[in-house]
Amino acid sequence: MELNFHLKGIFNASGNAEKAIDDIARFIEDANQGLLVRGAPEDRGAKVVDWHVSNDDISLEIRSDRYVRAHDAFIRLYNPLREILGKSYHIGLRGMQAKDYEIEVDIEGADVKKIKDLLSDVPEVKKIEIGEGLKIIFNELSEGDLRSHSVDKIIKLIQGEEKEELVYVVSKVKPGTVLYECKSRKNLSLDQDATELAEELGWVKRFPGKGQWTYLPPYAKLFRTIADVAVEEIPERLGFSEVLFPKLIPLEVMKKMRYLEGLPEGMYYVSPPKRDPKIFERFKRELAIRRDIPIDTLKEGLKDPAYVLAPAQCEPFYQFFSHEMVDMTELPIKVFDRSGFTYRWEGGAAKGLDRVNEFQRLEMVFIGTIEEVKETAQECLNAYMRVLDLMEFNWYVEVGDDPFYLEGLKEEKRDIEYPDIPKYEVRVESKGGSISVGSVNIHGTHFVQGFSIQSPSRTVWTGCVGLGLSRWVAAFLTHHGFNLKDWPPVIKERIKELPKVPKTLEWPKKR
CATH class of the missing domain: 3.30.70.1920 (Alpha-Beta Plaits)
Structure with missing residues (x-):
């Protein structure tokens, strides 16, 4: 045409x-x-x-x-x-x-x-x-x-x-290509799903919400220890500073992210209540009379969706720089956040401990010149692989086919600079296959343009690194089991004894 x-x-x-x-x-x-x-x-x-x-x-x-x-x-x-x-x-x-x-x-x-x-x-x-x-x-x-x-x-x-997915247009190396892998492999300790055994032992209990769990003391102890090792060995070792990011993200910010174009069905939307006491008085009366929650009345009392629960965790970083002129002498700026849950709607795909709708992550985000961003990304990837070895995981790194900032997008944005490889996906062996436990992403000028981040001279890029700590724990239990004495030294030396499971007369069910 x-x-x-x-x-x-x-x-x-x-x-x-x-x-x-x-x-x-x-x-x-x-x-x-x-x-x-x-x-x-x-x-x-x-x-x-x-x-x-x-x-x-x-x-x-x-x-x-x-x-x-x-x-x-x-x-x-x-x-x-x-x-x-x-x-x-x-x-x-x-x-x-x-x-x-x-x-x-x-x-x-x-x-x-x-x-x-x-x-x-x-x-x-x-x-x-x-x-x-x-x-x-x-x-x-x-x-x-x-x-x-x-x-x-x-x-x-x-x-x-019908255009090809944008990641396949952008990436100079075919998605799925394996770039790195562990030098030695070990046999997995579990021959059953870690989720089933964790429930039997009382380490976790299902929560009424789909894809949600209550994580109990032994699990929480292991989680916190793995998180501490990851923080010490990756962001702190590489000079990142800790920040606390909001987790309630305005829709306008998500529009700048292009998440609404790529994966609108993958988020939890939040509607604030109207300032109308009469509706909520009626809601309370109906609730007192009926057995079921009067959802239709509740809807009347809600405004249109105005926020989402953070699906990526790095959104506030780009908003911080929006319409700001960066100081080139301060670059690269490197921060990390581990303050709370991330939320994604997995729908029917939610299962077990490794694919949930509410999960914990460690997010590292950085901005700098093209050279600084590429160098930081490689340093993060090297540190990532070193920690995976400390955890004695069977792992490999491949070219990702779904970088979060391009996922679902097919329209190529002209004059946006993309890296040769947008996403390095880190995968760990699991029962019957592998699971993604995180990634290293280079965004080029995707967010620089989307958030109107200004620079006085040289072009700046952004990048981020995600460590899916909830999946790290699931993978750790699959690799090493639930017995403390069988765990690798980097974890065992920090946990002298696992805390007790809180019990009731009927829970956890006797094995």
Whole structure:
């Protein structure tokens, strides 16, 4: 499907930009030869065909083809021009709008009626004209509309094509490729599911919520010891500082994460109550009369969902830097969080101790230059593998096929820098296969752009490392059993004696 783009837009300056006309002219001339044709075949791409400056408005007219779409070209110009104006004239750019935007689509062989129906209720579309081709005329588009790639989504809608998962497009090494593995292997201690035995021994008890457990003293002691070893050997050894992140995350933050696009069905949504005492008085009366909870009345008293329970744990880190200018002399910034549970809705996939809806993790997050982020990620991976050896696990590391920040996404974001390998997935042997116990992720500029994180000079990237401590415990019990004397020295030396199980007359059930 052939596409041609025609955009007229404005950059809003913080002062009179007319004094910078000569520098703007040189910049646009250079951009037409380089920046706006980057990644396009020869004689293709985008071009600024007209421009002018009036006080604090810099107006641009851009024409382009499908190789560099005009709205992408418009965005490409923004940061370099801002640097020129700021450095030489102490003028900033405060935003952008596409005042007029048209896309001409070659409709040969296309179902025109279907396209018109698809776009009839799209708020960004002003009207559709049909002549030799199909022309989509947009309403004025804000900076948010442009950066959220609304136009690309509309194009995808009319193309109707099923795209490959984004991770397979981005990754330079095929997902599933094994990169590292343990040098020696041991026989697993258990020939049965660790969950069944943990229940029989009273180490855990099922909670009424799906995918939830109460973890009792022996389990908690083992969990805390494994967590302490992991913290000492990985984040603290590598110079990370501990923080306490919120676990109730506003939907607006999740939108910036792109989680709502990729995996909206995998989160717990939170609705705050309305300030309406009458509804809750009625709820209490109905509850007193009926045996069942009056859910319909409760729904009346709730606002629309406004939050999710943290599904990734690193969300507050990117929000902390949102719209901030980083200090390059402070980089890399490296922090870790282990303050509470993470929540994901596993649906019917929830089972046992290794796939739960509520679980404990150790999350490490970092921001720095490209080189610093790559180096930190490799240091974390090396430390990760060293701890797995200390735990005497049978393990391997493969190229992940589901980095959390790309999971479920198929649309490639232009001008976002991705690493050659977005995710290093760490897997440990389990009964009948293997389970993922964590990962090392490099995000490129995915969150830098999504959260509008600014840098004065060099490009910055972000990365994170997840240690699924709840799964570490399940894997540990499968490898080493429940007998303290059989455990590896790194754990046994820290636990002299396991605490007793609290018992009732009927629980735990006699074996």
